[in-house]
Amino acid sequence: MSVMNMAISLSVAPVGADLEVVSLKGGCEFNRRMSALGIVPGMIVNICQNHPEGGRVVKIGEQRLALGEGVCCKIKVAVK
Numbered sequence: 890m891s892v893m894n895m896a897i898s899l900s901v902a903p904v905g906a907d908l909e910v911v912s913l914k915g916g917c918e919f920n921r922r923m924s925a926l927g928i929v930p931g932m933i934v935n936i937c938q939n940h941p942e943g944g945r946v947v948k949i950g951e952q953r954l955a956l957g958e959g960v961c962c963k964i965k966v967a968v969k
């Protein structure tokens with residue numbers, strides 16, 4: 890089974906797991922913004938915190954980013 894078949898939305902990924910970004914499901918502007926933040930396919934991210942409203946705090950390298958639920962739904966990841 891390929892990694893794309895096992896991809897899940899960042900919004901439902903487990904907290905604390907190392908995740909590989911598989912794809913971004915947004916338009917050109919969304920992809921540009923994510924690239925500027927360092928969220929690109931192949932990047933390893935880790936979910937640090939899950940917020941009740943649906944957002945997530947993710948760690949990418951040494952930086953931490955707060956992402957809203959809508960953004961998290963557009964980022965597809967696979968558990969590493």
